[in-house]
Amino acid sequence: MVTAPAEMAPPVSVGARAQRLIRWIAPAAGVVLFVALYLVFKGTDVLPHDDDAAFFRGLNDARDWVDENRNNNPVFLFFLNYIRLFVADLFTVFQSALAGLGWPGLIGVAAGLGWLAGGWRIAAVSVAGFAGIGVLGLWDASVDTLALTLSAVLLSLVVGIPIGVLTGRSPSVRRIVTPVLDVMQIMPTFSYLSPIVLLFLIGPASATLATMIYAIPPAIRITALAIERVPPTVVEASESLGATRWQTMRKVRLPMALNTIALGVNQTIAAALSMVPLVALIAAPGLGVDLIRALAQVNVGAALVPGIGIVLIAIVLDRITRSAAVARAGSRVWRWAGLVVAVVAGLALTPVLSAEFPEQWEIQIVRPINDVVSWIEGNWYVFTGFLNDTVAYGLLNPLQNLLTSAPWWLITLAVLAFAWRISGLRAGLIAAGCLAAIAALSLWEHSMETLTIVLVAAVITIAAGAALGIGAARSRWFAAVLRPVLDAAQTMPSFSYLLPAVALFGNGRFTAIIASVIYAVPVVARLVEDGLRAVPGTVLEAARSAGSTDRQLLWKVQLPMARSSLLLAANQGIVMTLAMVVIGALVGAGALGYDVVAGISQQEDYGKGLAAGVALVLLGIMLDRITQGASGRLNPEKKRIA
Amino acid sequence: MGTAAIEVRGLWKIFGPKADRIIGSPDAELDSAALRAKTGCTAAVRDVSFDVRPGEVFVVMGLSGSGKSTLVRCLTRLIEPTGGDVAIGGEDVRAMSAAQLRELRRHRVSMVFQHFGLLPHRRVLDNVAYGLEIQGVAKAVRHEKARSILSLVGLEGHENSFPDQLSGGMQQRVGLARALAVDPEVLLFDEPFSALDPLIRRDMQAEVIRLHREVGKTMVFITHDLSEALKLGERIAIMRNGSIVQVGTPEELVGAPADDYVADFVRDVPKSHVLSLRWISRQPEEDDPLDGPELPADTVIHDAIPAAMASARPIRVVSDGELVGVVDRVDLLGAVRLGEGADDDHAALAGLPAEEA
Numbered sequence: 001m002v003t004a005p006a007e008m009a010p011p012v013s014v015g016a017r018a019q020r021l022i023r024w025i026a027p028a029a030g031v032v033l034f035v036a037l038y039l040v041f042k043g044t045d046v047l048p049h050d051d052d053a054a055f056f057r058g059l060n061d062a063r064d065w066v067d068e069n070r071n072n073n074p075v076f077l078f079f080l081n082y083i084r085l086f087v088a089d090l091f092t093v094f095q096s097a098l099a100g101l102g103w104p105g106l107i108g109v110a111a112g113l114g115w116l117a118g119g120w121r122i123a124a125v126s127v128a129g130f131a132g133i134g135v136l137g138l139w140d141a142s143v144d145t146l147a148l149t150l151s152a153v154l155l156s157l158v159v160g161i162p163i164g165v166l167t168g169r170s171p172s173v174r175r176i177v178t179p180v181l182d183v184m185q186i187m188p189t190f191s192y193l194s195p196i197v198l199l200f201l202i203g204p205a206s207a208t209l210a211t212m213i214y215a216i217p218p219a220i221r222i223t224a225l226a227i228e229r230v231p232p233t234v235v236e237a238s239e240s241l242g243a244t245r246w247q248t249m250r251k252v253r254l255p256m257a258l259n260t261i262a263l264g265v266n267q268t269i270a271a272a273l274s275m276v277p278l279v280a281l282i283a284a285p286g287l288g289v290d291l292i293r294a295l296a297q298v299n300v301g302a303a304l305v306p307g308i309g310i311v312l313i314a315i316v317l318d319r320i321t322r323s324a325a326v327a328r329a330g331s332r333v334w335r336w337a338g339l340v341v342a343v344v345a346g347l348a349l350t351p352v353l354s355a356e357f358p359e360q361w362e363i364q365i366v367r368p369i370n371d372v373v374s375w376i377e378g379n380w381y382v383f384t385g386f387l388n389d390t391v392a393y394g395l396l397n398p399l400q401n402l403l404t405s406a407p408w409w410l411i412t413l414a415v416l417a418f419a420w421r422i423s424g425l426r427a428g429l430i431a432a433g434c435l436a437a438i439a440a441l442s443l444w445e446h447s448m449e450t451l452t453i454v455l456v457a458a459v460i461t462i463a464a465g466a467a468l469g470i471g472a473a474r475s476r477w478f479a480a481v482l483r484p485v486l487d488a489a490q491t492m493p494s495f496s497y498l499l500p501a502v503a504l505f506g507n508g509r510f511t512a513i514i515a516s517v518i519y520a521v522p523v524v525a526r527l528v529e530d531g532l533r534a535v536p537g538t539v540l541e542a543a544r545s546a547g548s549t550d551r552q553l554l555w556k557v558q559l560p561m562a563r564s565s566l567l568l569a570a571n572q573g574i575v576m577t578l579a580m581v582v583i584g585a586l587v588g589a590g591a592l593g594y595d596v597v598a599g600i601s602q603q604e605d606y607g608k609g610l611a612a613g614v615a616l617v618l619l620g621i622m623l624d625r626i627t628q629g630a631s632g633r634l635n636p637e638k639k640r641i642a
Numbered sequence: 643m644g645t646a647a648i649e650v651r652g653l654w655k656i657f658g659p660k661a662d663r664i665i666g667s668p669d670a671e672l673d674s675a676a677l678r679a680k681t682g683c684t685a686a687v688r689d690v691s692f693d694v695r696p697g698e699v700f701v702v703m704g705l706s707g708s709g710k711s712t713l714v715r716c717l718t719r720l721i722e723p724t725g726g727d728v729a730i731g732g733e734d735v736r737a738m739s740a741a742q743l744r745e746l747r748r749h750r751v752s753m754v755f756q757h758f759g760l761l762p763h764r765r766v767l768d769n770v771a772y773g774l775e776i777q778g779v780a781k782a783v784r785h786e787k788a789r790s791i792l793s794l795v796g797l798e799g800h801e802n803s804f805p806d807q808l809s810g811g812m813q814q815r816v817g818l819a820r821a822l823a824v825d826p827e828v829l830l831f832d833e834p835f836s837a838l839d840p841l842i843r844r845d846m847q848a849e850v851i852r853l854h855r856e857v858g859k860t861m862v863f864i865t866h867d868l869s870e871a872l873k874l875g876e877r878i879a880i881m882r883n884g885s886i887v888q889v890g891t892p893e894e895l896v897g898a899p900a901d902d903y904v905a906d907f908v909r910d911v912p913k914s915h916v917l918s919l920r921w922i923s924r925q926p927e928e929d930d931p932l933d934g935p936e937l938p939a940d941t942v943i944h945d946a947i948p949a950a951m952a953s954a955r956p957i958r959v960v961s962d963g964e965l966v967g968v969v970d971r972v973d974l975l976g977a978v979r980l981g982e983g984a985d986d987d988h989a990a991l992a993g994l995p996a997e998e999a
Contacts (some may be wrong), residue, residue, distance in 0.1 A: 237759030237817075240720055241773040241824065242748030251776070255763045 027421065034414050038406050045407035046445075051608065053442035059607030066198055080199050087151070088205040094147035101350065103134055103357045106143070108346015110316060112339035118323025123342065129316035134357035136365070138287060138309040145286035146313060148204060148279070149272045152211035156268050160216045161261065164223025165249075168257075174224070181217045186575055186620035188582040189214055189278050190596040191613035197282050197600060198610070207284030215271040222264030226257035262325035269321060273314045274493035278583070281600055291495075295586050300503045301369035307499050314493055373503045380504070388510045395456050396509060403448040408439050411448075419626040427625040434622035443608075443615045449591040451619060453581045457513040458574045461520045465573060466566070468521065469528025470554070479529065489522040495583055502587050512584020520576035524569045531565020532558050571627040578620055592616050646729075647828060647860040648694040648717065653726035655712050655884075658683030665725040674883055686712040688884035689726070694828075699854055699861045701875030703868060709884040710864045711756075714830050717862070718751050719743060731827060748777050752821040756833040758813045760805040766792070766816050767801040773824040784823075791819045794856075795849065811842035815849070822857070831863040835870065847873055868907060872896075872916060880904055897921045914943040914978045922977050923959040923967030930968055931955050939966050943977050950974050 070076050098106060107130045114126035133142045166173045192213055200206040230253045238248045277295075280288030287306040294303035376384075403411060412435040420428030438447045472479040501514040535558050543557045559566065585593025592612045599609010654665050661683050664670055669681060670688075678684055686709040694700040704710045715721040717728055719735060728735040730751060738746065752773065760769050767788050768775075774784035792798055795815045805813055814834055821829055831850075835843040847870060854861060865871050871878050872892045879889045880903075888900035896916045899905035920939040926932060934955030937946055946969065949957055956970040 231757075231759075233755055233757045233759040234761060236720060237753070237755055237820075238761075238772070238776075240718065240747055240753040240755075240830075241776060241820075242744040242746070243776045244744065247776045251772070252761060256761070258763075 030417055034410070037410050038402075041407045041410060042405055045409060046405060047408050047439060047442075049445040050442060051605075053608075055440075055442045056605075056607035056611060059610050060604065063198060063606050063610075083209075084200045084205040087155070087200075087208050088203065090151045090155070091147055091204040091208055094151050095144060098143045098147050098150075099140075101347070102354070103130075103139055104349035104353050105343075105346045107131060108342045108344075108349070110320075111346070112342030114316075114320050114323075115338040115342060116324075116335050117320045118326075122319050122323050123338075125319050126316050129312045132312050133309050135361055135363055136305055136309055137357075137359075137362040138306060139357040141285070141287045141290065141306065142309055142313060144284075145276055145288070145310065148207055148211065148284055148286055149269065149276070149313070149317075152208045152215055152272045152275075153265070153269050155208065156212050156216040156219045156272070157265060159212075160219030160268070161223050161264075164220040164261075164264070165227055165254075167220060167224035168227030177220065177224075181220060182624075183617070183621065184213060185217050186617070186624045188579045188593075188616045188620060189275060190582045190585070190593055191616040191620075193278070193282055193596060194599050194606070194610040194613045202283040202600075204284055206282050207279035210279050210282065211272050211275040214275050215268045218267035218271055219264050222267060223257070223261050226260030226264070227253055229260065230256045259325050262321060266318060266321040266325060269317045270314065270493070273310060273317070274495065276310050276493065277495045277586075281597060292586065295498065295502065298502065298507055298587075299366075299370070300373045300499065301366035303502070304369050304499050305366060307496050310493055311496055376503060377506070384505050388505055388508070391456065391510055391513065396452055399455065400449055400452040403452055404445055408435075408444055412436055412439075415622070415626070419622075423626060423628065427628070430625045431622045434618040434625075438615050438618050441611045441615050441618075443592065443595070443611055446591045446595060446612065447615050447619060450578075450581060450593070450616075453509050453512060453584070453589060453591070454516075454574070454578050454619075454623070457516045457520075457577045457581055460513065461517045461524060461573045461577055462570055464517060465521045465524025465569060466528050468525035469569070470532065472525065472529040473532035473558070474550070474554070482525070486522040486526055489518070490526075494519055494580060495586075497580070498583065498587055507588030509584070509589050511587050512581050512589035515584060515587075516577045516580030519580045520573045523576060524573040527565050527569035527572060528562070531562035531569070534565065535561045567627065571624065574623050574627055575620065578616075578623060582616055592619075645696065646693040647696040647698070647731065648700075648862065649727070649729040650693070650717070651691050651727040653687055653690045653713070653716060653728060654685070654724045655687040655709070655716055655721060656683050656685045656724045661724050685884050687716060687723070690881075690884075690886050691726075692879055692886060692889055694860060694862060696860055697858050699863060699874055699876050701863045701865060701871040701878045702881060703865055703871040703875075703878055704881030705866055708881040710866075710881050711832055713881070714753075714832050714862060714864050717830060718747055718753070720753075748773065749824060750826050751828045751830060752824055752826040753830040753832065754814070754817050754821045754834045756837055758805070758817045758837075760813060760816055760820075762805055764804075765801065766797065766803050766805065766808070769805065769816055770819045770823050772820060777824070788819070788823055791823045794822065794853075795819045809842075810838050811846060814838065814846060818849070818853075822853075826859065828860045828862065831861065831865075833864050833866065836866065843870070850874060868911065872911065880907065892916050893918060893921070912944075917943050917977065919943060919946055919957070919959045919969055920961070920966065922973050923969050924973065926956070926965075926968045930970075932958060932965075932968070934958055934968070936960055943974065946974060947978075 066076075070081075101109060107127055110126035110130050111123045114122035114124075133139060163173075163177065167177045168174075189210075193210060196206045196210050196213075200209060234252055234256065235248060238252045243251070276284075276286060277288035277291045280286065280292045287309045291303050291306040291310075294300075294306075412432050415435055416428045416432035418428075419431040438444060468482060472482045497515040497518040498511070501511045501518070505511045505514060539557060539561070540553065543553055548556065581589060582593040582596075585591070585597055592615055595605070595612035596609045596616070598605040599607070599612065656662075656664055658678075659682055664677070664681060664683060664685070669677060670685075672680065674685060688709075690713060692700075702710045702713060712721055716723040717730070717735070719728075719738075723736065726736075730746065733746075735743070735746065761772065764772070767785060770788035770791055771779075771784040774787060779787075789798075789801065792801060795818050797812065797815050797819065800808065800812065805816065808816065814837075817834070835846045838846060850861070850863075851874065853859075863871075863874055865874075875892060877889060877891055878895055880887045880895065882903055888895060888904050890898075893916055895904060896908045896911050896913055899908055918940045919937060922943065923939070934957055935949045935953050936958045937949055937960070939959050939961035946957060950969075950971050954971070956968040958965055959967045959969055
């Protein structure tokens with residue numbers, strides 16, 4: 001130990017070169033071995049898809065048992081059924097209250113809340129947004145969507161904020177909550193529709209609960225973060241004056257965390273709204289119903305209108321909650337007075353103007369949109385068709401062919417080796433375990449098809465996101481242009497990216513890829529840019545004063561120092577891509593996503609749909625583990641222990 | 643001993659796993675690096691003992707990492723000590739229940755923090771009233787009290803501002819007012835002025851001296867700034883690596899440092915501003931005329947210069963009416979020269995008059 005460095009010291013360059021060589025020999029040998037094994041075993045152990053697998057039939061039987069015992073098994077009778085009834089009632093209360101306000105009343109309330117949160121600008125945005133919904137002929141469906149969203153958000157906050165506070169205060173709670181939230185956020189939204197329907201039947205109750213599962217993680221995480229971030233000096237000052245724990249919580253921690261928690265509310269609402277079209281699959285009323293039906297018919301115009309409606313609701317709720325999160329100076333009385341005036345004015349107008357939104361004010365835009373879409377289809381076909389075919393024949397088909405024709409154990413071994421190298425043995429074992437479980441679910445082939453689309457989309461996403469992020473970090477004006485676009489993109493509900501993709505490329509896998517790229521690129525670009533910008537100015541100055549060129553600065557200083565942000569960006573890009581590719585089943589991307597949809601709509605496919613949901617979770621965990629460990633591996637602390 | 647405001651005996655704070663087993667074991671003798679390597683623990687406070695007299699300003703001085711901030715937090719168990727005893731007003735703090743401890747913090751000891759620790763969402767008035775609020779004092783009463791304290795620290799007119807609208811110095815006045823509002827027996831200051839500009843710092847130090855004169859509280863003042871310590875402290879404890887190296891008056895520290903570490907610390911202090919005539923007076927020699935001006939022995943050297951200028955005869959240094967020695971111009975000049983750092987060897991101080999003679 002003591003003499004070793006002295007002995008190794010002279011032949012440093014030879015040693016380093018040999019070491020570098022050794023580092024590349026192992027992966028190269030791995031690739032060669034993989035190719036050799038593939039060529040030898042190609043076509044064996046391929047697990048082709050079987051719609052009628054014994055495993056699916058078993059799940060169907062389980063479903064039948066639940067259906068028969070729903071009203072006499074005590075778990076259902078005294079627990080699950082009550083949850084269902086309570087949530088359904090909550091939805092009904094919201095629905096009748098919002099409908100009872102009438103359209104002028106609801107617009108008045110929105111304007112008042114906008115005024116209260118952010119003054120006349122936000123009030124104007126609220127009025128314009130909700131009036132726009134009426135003009136598009138979406139009023140009744142929007143009220144349902146709003147009622148569902150609000151009940152899901154209310155439940156998420158009532159449950160999520162206390163859990164978040166506990167998580168922020170107690171390390172042992174955090175150790176339990178964090179991995180649960182991690183899995184919840186990796187789970188593609190489709191995967192929990194089937195189990196929820198099994199427990200709570202189809203309808204608004206299930207829809208609210210499904211929305212809640214997706215919307216509660218940000219409420220918990222951001223509350224926990226807000227509580228944690230309260231400066232310890234202030235807490236200490238409070239304790240030094242003899243405050244009890246509860247006094248410090250109520251008078252110091254919660255008030256100081258309030259603005260950040262409001263941001264959590266904002267994120268919770270955004271998440272809830274992106275579930276709107278998906279819960280339409282389990283018979284939730286609202287804007288999603290028309291959207292899903294139109295997507296299935298590839299009627300872009302008919303899908304775009306409710307899509308715009310959801311985006312308008314999203315914008316109004318986002319602006320209101322976001323300005324509420326910014327502390328505002330000014331007279332409190334004045335703000336509350338504005339709220340009262342707006343609400344009263346709205347309610348007073350309701351009997352005058354009728355509760356129904358007047359039909360003569362509505363405009364029809366479905367036909368003009370469809371005209372534009374068919375013009376695009378007719379005239380841009382050369383371009384869109386070329387892109388579509390290039391990706392399909394050049395990337396998707398060969399990769400899918402490889403994944404489905406190789407023996408399942410070879411793919412699993414390859415994933416084990418790859419994950420081991422990138423993220424360590426533990427991640428490798430988890431990833432390989434996920435794949436083995438997928439094989440056991442009888443969904444190997446469909447999973448490989450989904451994986452193919454995800455991989456292609458992820459590569460495009462990461463490349464585009466990194467390019468945009470680096471560009472924004474290096475050029476001030478590029479960042480100034482890009483930032484508002486990315487901000488806007490992040491407010492939009494996820495499925496809204498499907499619509500332009502469908503308009504350009506029709507139905508199919510490539511549409512799902514385009515949609516997921518548009519969905520995930522803003523986040524990747526943002527993380528890359530933030531990571532690069534977080535490199536301390538003093539370090540950059542030092543590198544520049546040593547005579548680095550811009551390119552050297554980027555490759556030798558900024559990118560290495562932003563390593564953990566870049567890896568996080570890759571991880572997020574892949575997880576988001578998976579989520580979107582699954583939703584792409586709605587526009588013909590097929591595979592696992594389609595199995596889930598079929599499982600909900602057709603009795604005999606239930607088992608397959610449920611299994612597909614599980615397979616999606618397993619795919620998500622696998623992709624997350626492979627990429628997530630990467631940031632930990634170069635952690636110097638860990639390295640030393642290893 | 644029973645009359646002390648604060649008594650600290652054998653106080654230890656060790657951070658890390660199984661910290662309580664280290665005290666009394668041979669490991670306790672290890673230096674910090676060796677201790678951390680062997681046990682994974684960090685000893686922030688090591689076997690510290692001292693007394694603070696009622697009404698005294700007691701300064702704890704040390705560099706960052708010396709354990710002084712941990713020490714002051716152990717006094718009211720904001721950080722739980724690992725071992726040893728703390729008594730405030732004769733009551734054993736370590737034996738107190740959670741409720742008793744809260745009562746102690748609410749009514750008897752309050753603290754001023756380096757980074758102020760103000761509540762950003764509350765007005766200045768409500769920040770100052772916070773301590774009374776958590777005691778359950780009615781709003782009108784606590785606001786009245788807070789107003790009077792705010793005028794005591796010179797912040798009248800800022801009741802309705804929010805902390806972020808005030809300068810750093812004013813924010814710390816709010817912190818000071820908050821601590822004073824509960825009318826405690828003891829005030830603890832944890833480096834309260836080190837985040838402030840030098841000029842503001844000087845104002846605030848003057849403010850603390852003034853408040854001490856007016857309200858006469860016992861104060862424990864933590865600082866890393868020697869000049870601040872010398873200015874405020876009636877007695878100063880110097881900390882290093884968790885232990886107290888020396889406790890004494892400013893004069894004792896400067897005139898007779900306990901070891902090289904303290905000596906190094908006080909080297910650049912202008913000694914003529916700290917030491918009194920007692921430290922440089924010598925026995926009169928036969929040819930010394932004894933009809934020169936008379937000055938008390940605790941006169942600071944610097945203040946003796948006018949007398950020496952006025953008369954060529956040696957100054958007669960007296961204490962309680964008795965002559966303790968004489969100081970002539972040469973002695974004074976030698977001491978002033980020392981104060982400017984011309985001579986590093988503090989030991990020379992004692993021998994200086996003889997040499998010059």
